Amino acid sequence: MKIYGYLLAILAISCNDCLCQINIGAKFDRKKNLPEELSLVSAGSMKKVYVILSEHIKYKILLDSSNVISYIETNDESFETSEGIKVKMSLKELQRTVGKAKIVDEKGWSKYVRLSSGWCAAFNYEDSFNENSKVLFLFKRNNL
Amino acid sequence: MVGVVRGLRTVHQPTPRPRAYGDGSTDNTDPRTFVTILMFDRNFVFQDVAYQQLTSSGVMNATYTAKQPGYAYIYVSNEEGTLRDVYIDDVTITQTQSPVVQSEDFYPFGLSFNSYSRENSLVNKYQYNGKELQNDLSLGVYDYGARMYDPTIARWTTIDPIASKYASYSPYNYVLNNPVKLTDSDGRIVRDRDGNVVFSAVETVKVTHPSGSSAVMVRGYIYANDGTKIEAYQKVSGGKGWDTDCHGQTFADGQYWINNDQVRKILKGDKYAKVEQGKEKNGDAVIYTDTNGEVEDSKTVSKTNTDEGTCVYGQGGLQEENTEEQMEKAWCRPDGNTNKEIYRKTQSDVKVSCEQADKMTKQTVQDFLKAAEAAGVKITYK
Numbered sequence: 001m002k003i004y005g006y007l008l009a010i011l012a013i014s015c016n017d018c019l020c021q022i023n024i025g026a027k028f029d030r031k032k033n034l035p036e037e038l039s040l041v042s043a044g045s046m047k048k049v050y051v052i053l054s055e056h057i058k059y060k061i062l063l064d065s066s067n068v069i070s071y072i073e074t075n076d077e078s079f080e081t082s083e084g085i086k087v088k089m090s091l092k093e094l095q096r097t098v099g100k101a102k103i104v105d106e107k108g109w110s111k112y113v114r115l116s117s118g119w120c121a122a123f124n125y126e127d128s129f130n131e132n133s134k135v136l137f138l139f140k141r142n143n144l
Numbered sequence: 145m146v147g148v149v150r151g152l153r154t155v156h157q158p159t160p161r162p163r164a165y166g167d168g169s170t171d172n173t174d175p176r177t178f179v180t181i182l183m184f185d186r187n188f189v190f191q192d193v194a195y196q197q198l199t200s201s202g203v204m205n206a207t208y209t210a211k212q213p214g215y216a217y218i219y220v221s222n223e224e225g226t227l228r229d230v231y232i233d234d235v236t237i238t239q240t241q242s243p244v245v246q247s248e249d250f251y252p253f254g255l256s257f258n259s260y261s262r263e264n265s266l267v268n269k270y271q272y273n274g275k276e277l278q279n280d281l282s283l284g285v286y287d288y289g290a291r292m293y294d295p296t297i298a299r300w301t302t303i304d305p306i307a308s309k310y311a312s313y314s315p316y317n318y319v320l321n322n323p324v325k326l327t328d329s330d331g332r333i334v335r336d337r338d339g340n341v342v343f344s345a346v347e348t349v350k351v352t353h354p355s356g357s358s359a360v361m362v363r364g365y366i367y368a369n370d371g372t373k374i375e376a377y378q379k380v381s382g383g384k385g386w387d388t389d390c391h392g393q394t395f396a397d398g399q400y401w402i403n404n405d406q407v408r409k410i411l412k413g414d415k416y417a418k419v420e421q422g423k424e425k426n427g428d429a430v431i432y433t434d435t436n437g438e439v440e441d442s443k444t445v446s447k448t449n450t451d452e453g454t455c456v457y458g459q460g461g462l463q464e465e466n467t468e469e470q471m472e473k474a475w476c477r478p479d480g481n482t483n484k485e486i487y488r489k490t491q492s493d494v495k496v497s498c499e500q501a502d503k504m505t506k507q508t509v510q511d512f513l514k515a516a517e518a519a520g521v522k523i524t525y526k
Contacts, residue, residue, distance in 0.1 A: 043389065107459045
């Protein structure tokens with residue numbers, strides 16, 4: 001029994017798993033040595049984001065000075081929004097699922113569709129954009 | 145006898161003889177005995193002469209103020225046509241040194257010429273840009289701290305410690321080969337003529353786009369006119385989209401990537417003044433903000449008073465993404481909420497001298513004030 005306890009503890013440390021709720025506005029209990037990287041979180045903003053695993057899905061989150069989550073992105077293919085939108089889904093499939101949606105062009109960063117769940121399905125800004133364009137990542141921002 | 149003011153040469157030059165007496169007369173009965181000073185430049189080219197004839201007081205006293213470094217040939221002579229004994233003794237040469245101890249002229253890249261250093265004086269080694277000249281073994285290099293600089297070849301003797309920052313230049317280049325506009329304080333950082341750092345590298349970082357593409361960039365600082373540090377990034381490798389962003393395009397000539405949170409610092413540091421909407425002019429900066437006033441985008445006014453209203457240009461990154469569009473539509477959120485502010489860089493203070501002011505008529509003063517106001521120039525009266 002004691003051995004199982006140790007194993008669970010080691011597993012929890014090694015996978016950096018976070019069981020807290022990953023949502024905009026939620027306070028995040030940041031552990032030491034959390035992996036971080038510099039990410040372009042909007043057209044004119046490079047920020048240090050933390051890489052976390054939550055329920056086996058990899059997210060990158062941006063924290064404000066109070067450790068409150070202000071931005072979330074993921075390109076994990078396992079992630080699915082409440083509308084059923086996933087990475088690698090085409091614009092055609094997305095529109096079939098959520099209906100005709102307005103496409104926002106954040107030049108130099110991404111073209112994206114805002115979903116009712118608060119997530120945005122983003123396509124690459126460099127590609128020629130058509131109905132076969134694929135969702136490359138999903139993100140949420142606190143000011144959208 | 146030979147008198148050498150500076151140097152140790154014996155001079156062999158044809159010596160011009162005075163044709164008249166010392167006082168200019170031709171009926172002088174004093175002996176034709178002279179003290180003469182011949183002046184030569186540093187290349188022994190004759191420059192000038194001064195002489196004095198022996199007078200009845202029995203004293204000859206010639207003086208000459210040297211106009212440039214060189215050599216003086218001083219002699220006394222008896223030039224009587226017939227044999228006439230003249231005894232000359234107690235010859236004294238006095239040299240009063242120039243108050244100038246040392247002078248140097250420099251070519252733009254720092255090689256000196258016309259060097260002058262008063263004899264028996266301590267040589268000031270801090271010369272070009274105030275850096276110490278290391279002349280041991282006749283190397284003639286300047287010690288800048290991080291590196292030694294050789295002004296003869298206009299190159300550093302070792303590579304730049306932050307060579308990756310100036311990737312398109314030789315790591316041995318001096319101030320990006322532009323010593324007229326730029327300077328270097330320590331062998332690493334290039335500055336403009338106001339002393340502002342052109343770009344000060346801090347570290348190399350990897351940046352990723354959420355789609356997965358990435359770039360290697362140098363994070364560093366540029367400085368606003370008031371010295372405020374502005375964080376900026378410069379691409380080392382990665383796609384063209386990483387070259388610059390909207391703010392880099394608007395505020396840094398497309399040379400750097402500047403984050404949203406640095407824009408207000410630039411506006412303050414570079415003394416931008418807010419302009420009322422509708423009074424914008426070409427070249428004004430437009431910043432687009434979210435509902436909290438946070439900067440999200442910036443553009444430059446490119447056209448005014450067109451059928452489409454005011455147009456703006458810019459975005460950064462890929463050239464095909466740089467577009468001209470209506471100011472009202474340039475940055476539009478999904479909910480149509482677009483806030484914008486227009487800014488104009490104010491000019492330096494204008495100083496008018498009393499002499500100039502006296503010549504100004506009432507009309508020219510009014511025209512001047514009107515033009516100044518239109519240009520955003522602040523006028524102060526003293």
